[in-house]
Amino acid sequence: MTLDTVKHATGTPEAEQPWAALGLKADEYARIREILGRRPTGAELAMYSVMWSEHCSYKSSKVHLKQFGEKAPASDAMLVGIGENAGVVDVGQGYAVTFKIESHNHPSYIEPYQGAATGIGGIVRDILAMGARPVAVMDPLRFGAPDHPDTRRVLPGIVAGIGGYGNCLGLPNIGGEVVFDSCYQGNPLVNALCVGVMKHEDIHLAQASGAGNKVILYGARTGGDGIGGVSVLASETFDATGPAKRPAVQVGDPFQEKLLIECTLEVFAEKLVLGIQDLGGAGLSCATSELASAGSGGMRVELDSVPLRDATLSPEEILMSESQERMCAIVEPEKVARFLEICEKWDVIATVIGEVTEGERLEIFWHGEQIVDVPPRSVAHDGPTYQRPFARPSWQDALQADAPTAERLKRPASGEELRATVLQLAGSPNQADKSWITSQYDRYVLGNTVLSTPEDSGMVRIDEETNLGVAVATDGNGRYAKLDPYTGAQLALAEAYRNVAATGAKPLAVSDCLNFGSPEDPDVMWQFAEATRGLADACQILGTPVTGGNVSLYNQTGDVAIHPTPVVAVLGVIDDVNRRTPIGFAEEGQLVYLLGDTADEFGGSAWAQVAHDHLGGLPPKLDLERERLLAEVLIAGSRDGMVDAAHDLSDGGLAQALAESCLRGGKGVRLVVPDGLNAFTFLFSESAGRAVVSVPRSEELRFTEMCGVRGLPATRVGVVDGDSIDLQGHFTLPLAELREAHTGVIEALLG
Amino acid sequence: MARVVVDVMLKPEILDPQGQAVQRALPRLGFTGIADVRQGKRFELELEGPVDEAALARIREAAETFLANTVIEDFTVRVEQP
Amino acid sequence: MARVVVDVMLKPEILDPQGQAVQRALPRLGFTGIADVRQGKRFELELEGPVDEAALARIREAAETFLANTVIEDFTVRVEQP
Amino acid sequence: MSARIGVVTFPGSLDDRDAQRAVRLAGAEPVALWHRDQDLHQVDAVVLPGGFSYGDYLRCGAISRFSPVMDSVIEQARAGMPVLGICNGFQVLCESHLLPGALTRNDSLHFVCRDQRLRIENTGTAWTSAYVPNAEITVPLKNGEGRFVADEHTLDQLEAEGRVVARYLDVNPNGSYRDIAGISNAAGNVVGLMPHPEHAIEPLTGPGTEGLGFFASILKQLVSA
Numbered sequence A: 001m002t003l004d005t006v007k008h009a010t011g012t013p014e015a016e017q018p019w020a021a022l023g024l025k026a027d028e029y030a031r032i033r034e035i036l037g038r039r040p041t042g043a044e045l046a047m048y049s050v051m052w053s054e055h056c057s058y059k060s061s062k063v064h065l066k067q068f069g070e071k072a073p074a075s076d077a078m079l080v081g082i083g084e085n086a087g088v089v090d091v092g093q094g095y096a097v098t099f100k101i102e103s104h105n106h107p108s109y110i111e112p113y114q115g116a117a118t119g120i121g122g123i124v125r126d127i128l129a130m131g132a133r134p135v136a137v138m139d140p141l142r143f144g145a146p147d148h149p150d151t152r153r154v155l156p157g158i159v160a161g162i163g164g165y166g167n168c169l170g171l172p173n174i175g176g177e178v179v180f181d182s183c184y185q186g187n188p189l190v191n192a193l194c195v196g197v198m199k200h201e202d203i204h205l206a207q208a209s210g211a212g213n214k215v216i217l218y219g220a221r222t223g224g225d226g227i228g229g230v231s232v233l234a235s236e237t238f239d240a241t242g243p244a245k246r247p248a249v250q251v252g253d254p255f256q257e258k259l260l261i262e263c264t265l266e267v268f269a270e271k272l273v274l275g276i277q278d279l280g281g282a283g284l285s286c287a288t289s290e291l292a293s294a295g296s297g298g299m300r301v302e303l304d305s306v307p308l309r310d311a312t313l314s315p316e317e318i319l320m321s322e323s324q325e326r327m328c329a330i331v332e333p334e335k336v337a338r339f340l341e342i343c344e345k346w347d348v349i350a351t352v353i354g355e356v357t358e359g360e361r362l363e364i365f366w367h368g369e370q371i372v373d374v375p376p377r378s379v380a381h382d383g384p385t386y387q388r389p390f391a392r393p394s395w396q397d398a399l400q401a402d403a404p405t406a407e408r409l410k411r412p413a414s415g416e417e418l419r420a421t422v423l424q425l426a427g428s429p430n431q432a433d434k435s436w437i438t439s440q441y442d443r444y445v446l447g448n449t450v451l452s453t454p455e456d457s458g459m460v461r462i463d464e465e466t467n468l469g470v471a472v473a474t475d476g477n478g479r480y481a482k483l484d485p486y487t488g489a490q491l492a493l494a495e496a497y498r499n500v501a502a503t504g505a506k507p508l509a510v511s512d513c514l515n516f517g518s519p520e521d522p523d524v525m526w527q528f529a530e531a532t533r534g535l536a537d538a539c540q541i542l543g544t545p546v547t548g549g550n551v552s553l554y555n556q557t558g559d560v561a562i563h564p565t566p567v568v569a570v571l572g573v574i575d576d577v578n579r580r581t582p583i584g585f586a587e588e589g590q591l592v593y594l595l596g597d598t599a600d601e602f603g604g605s606a607w608a609q610v611a612h613d614h615l616g617g618l619p620p621k622l623d624l625e626r627e628r629l630l631a632e633v634l635i636a637g638s639r640d641g642m643v644d645a646a647h648d649l650s651d652g653g654l655a656q657a658l659a660e661s662c663l664r665g666g667k668g669v670r671l672v673v674p675d676g677l678n679a680f681t682f683l684f685s686e687s688a689g690r691a692v693v694s695v696p697r698s699e700e701l702r703f704t705e706m707c708g709v710r711g712l713p714a715t716r717v718g719v720v721d722g723d724s725i726d727l728q729g730h731f732t733l734p735l736a737e738l739r740e741a742h743t744g745v746i747e748a749l750l751g
Numbered sequence B, C: 001m002a003r004v005v006v007d008v009m010l011k012p013e014i015l016d017p018q019g020q021a022v023q024r025a026l027p028r029l030g031f032t033g034i035a036d037v038r039q040g041k042r043f044e045l046e047l048e049g050p051v052d053e054a055a056l057a058r059i060r061e062a063a064e065t066f067l068a069n070t071v072i073e074d075f076t077v078r079v080e081q082p
Numbered sequence D: 001m002s003a004r005i006g007v008v009t010f011p012g013s014l015d016d017r018d019a020q021r022a023v024r025l026a027g028a029e030p031v032a033l034w035h036r037d038q039d040l041h042q043v044d045a046v047v048l049p050g051g052f053s054y055g056d057y058l059r060c061g062a063i064s065r066f067s068p069v070m071d072s073v074i075e076q077a078r079a080g081m082p083v084l085g086i087c088n089g090f091q092v093l094c095e096s097h098l099l100p101g102a103l104t105r106n107d108s109l110h111f112v113c114r115d116q117r118l119r120i121e122n123t124g125t126a127w128t129s130a131y132v133p134n135a136e137i138t139v140p141l142k143n144g145e146g147r148f149v150a151d152e153h154t155l156d157q158l159e160a161e162g163r164v165v166a167r168y169l170d171v172n173p174n175g176s177y178r179d180i181a182g183i184s185n186a187a188g189n190v191v192g193l194m195p196h197p198e199h200a201i202e203p204l205t206g207p208g209t210e211g212l213g214f215f216a217s218i219l220k221q222l223v224s225a
């Protein structure tokens, strides 16, 4: 086969090209020809096709994501916003924190272990590329029905992959989510989050500038893995019989990544790097075009100098390969020798593959012949944008009308029924103890983990002298979002925000992973539009800007999409981690206060799911000002030593929160149903804007006065006491029995 | 009793970090002249009955569906001569 | 190039939880008649030079000191016929 | 002058900074040692930390054992210098034959991270003298290949000579023979331990501070020597 050089392409304008097989539309191919003024070479076509795929170009979602910037609340904390590898937030004392959540859903369905492992590897490189030392990971997960045979295949592999990679990298896993719902059958969601810490002056950006500066590719050799993965994996739907295509799977090498981290931090410390980009989806195509596009000047790359694992790879394949554990740095010529020396110290292969040029073109050569000559912006940033049609689904009204009222769904009434319902919820897979999963993750490594599973948020200390720390929580309730995607996305934010505040940290910023079905379906597109609008509006009110995130579309089997699942991560700061608030009730005699208002709200609730397998009605109402007030009280309560334990209320309501706080602290509670509520609503309603706290008697007055002054309803509902949950006049539930129901559930399903 | 061996190796195009680690270490330990190392798994199955075509077919099926992950691995089945 | 295979198996007296897990799973998947399963490692080494006695002796030494931990594992070295 | 305790960093070491912190909190001076460097920089004792040295793809500790720094550690250990191997460090000590037996895949086949109760059964070693006999402590445990195995004869010998330094209580987390969590060499200067005492040194970041005793012991021993 002759090499398809630029010269050859110019001379053979009529040559047939496989643009359709590469996922391009006719008008997109025409536009490429228009940009170049000729037909693209094979290598150019490969680059455009991967970079213009949904996964890399966000072509369906861009028009909606814009709101995150347009509506972003003014925030002094934001140092780097959307558009870079990850957003960066100022947390004080000269520290900056970067965090981001990303999906690796499709690869994890095909090959659970490697798919999930490389999901962790990818997000960690994003954080590293900002100049930060990665300090923790989290893993929000969604699986199909817990008793479905495919869940048995997928779940253990995904968990082992996340643990296998993260543990070997030496990053503590400080939290995540595990949710089962048959809507995720065939489309499990593997979202991965990483947090990194640096000093302000260490922030690095993905840009190439300064003619003559060198482009260094370092890390693993390039092999034939994941070629086409980006366009095929992330943009094709799967039919019911399984993956429609089986593209090469990428295998991760966490040891290589650990070396890459240490080596990269060392070259940062010696100030050897001008610009840097990790290699993820679309590999070198993405890294070179993004670096060149974001900087000034052009770039020239000698592709044949790329170290290969497989000598038979074609230039197109090298450009598209998604081999893991690689980075690309821009380095001044006089610093190259030292850069290479540090790489050698860490046994990392590093190669100068090109340089920044005067011009404005990205030029790639293969054994001296030019095979790519493009304006880099046209590849990396000016891809197609779609205004996909969307419309409120015809079934939405009927779904919302199907409310779980007392007339339609039988509610427990007697003490015996209520008690059984508490047990049933605590022992249902979504509410049950997750330690079969979380015990496969190292939560101690690095020695700075202050809170991790099963606390409300993960928290790490970032300065050992001053005890400054950050907290992160992720949440997303697909059932709520299905009932009302606008409110559902806001509820996801509110819950994560509440979880961060419950541990005593002040929420600062947001990252999000939007997991949806096919954008070509107007119903799904409406869900997406509503969810982004809701999230952007809520971020504005709560004062927490979106700093970055990820979109995963085509999560559907045939024409059945998953529930719309916006997963929202909130990052907060705490001045002194010694003041963190845990969830466990540990002190006998402390008073239990319920904060917020409780209404009869069961749409999308855990109770409706567990007791009746029902999804209908409206999700809980949301009052964002109330959320903000609640957070202020929780933070002040922690700072001033007024609360010893706090737990936010979400799935399963007060009953589930109390079960978790009692089991964690090893102490029971004596409760009374407050006036004006019935026991069922008191126990199981999922009204938003609530938390339960335990208050030392000596602090009661101060605490209730604070709530009174600020106008937050605080109801004394009981006292920490004994070794059972005792709802006076209704039932007594020994903790031992509760623990029995709550633990071992996941193990029994999968073991 | 008869023994059937199932060898499972990563497909050639798939990265083999284990084999690479060994390959990188060998020269440092003074073992040179080894161009490539791949590491895989070996299963030794002891059959209760005779190793006839039917038994081998079943083992091949077990290898295909369970012992190997054919997304990334190849396997071979063979009878070990005692 | 010539290929030498090194098989490494846990010694019979050492418990092999991986093999046992496979053995327990097989009947559940409908594969019966398998009395015992052991799981070990298989290394494929591609030599640059010829596979003569000297080369094999060196590989045996690498296996003894490195590829296998002879406190718990046995190994065999053999030339794979192409 | 305070005691100098070396902490080796292999590529893939993960708990090296944590071991340094523990050394510091115990009152000694941590000295970072690099795998490629044979020079031990006149340290008084060495800690081999946890992690996945060289990726641990072949067998845990199999490659690290051959690193230049280990040549010196092995030589000095034989001459009586105190050496503590934690988790991956324990695996390296077994691979180096400074300690008998081997650490193999957990019987659950899963990595396990939990707060583990232990009994310190030998307080005569360089690393356990600060504990009262039969002290029961809780420290984190986190490993995928922590199942200690050895032949019966070796096990009997370890028991008879009092070289089982620590034993798992309540739960055997990985299937270790005779619930063994840690052992020593005959002289008592070399100790291998699967759980992580360096993660139980501050109430804020671990289950308590009961791991500090390992580092306090070595200080006591070095000061009195």
Ligand SMILES: Nc1ncnc2c1ncn2[C@@H]1O[C@H](COP(=O)(O)OP(=O)(O)O)[C@@H](O)[C@H]1O
Pocket: A138, A139, A140, A141, A173, A174, A175, A176, A177, A178, A434, A437, A438, A452, A453, A454, A455, A456, A457, A458, A474, A475, A499, A650, A651
């Ligand atoms: N996949 C996971 N990885 C790590 N931690 C997890 C995972 N799933 C759940 N957790 C942790 O378990 C605890 C309970 O989870 P969840 O009930 O979802 O919390 P919440 O309802 O407060 O969001 C939290 O600390 C959470 O971070």
Ligand SMILES: [Mg+2]
Pocket: A455, A456, A457, A499, A648, A650
């Ligand atoms: Mg919570």
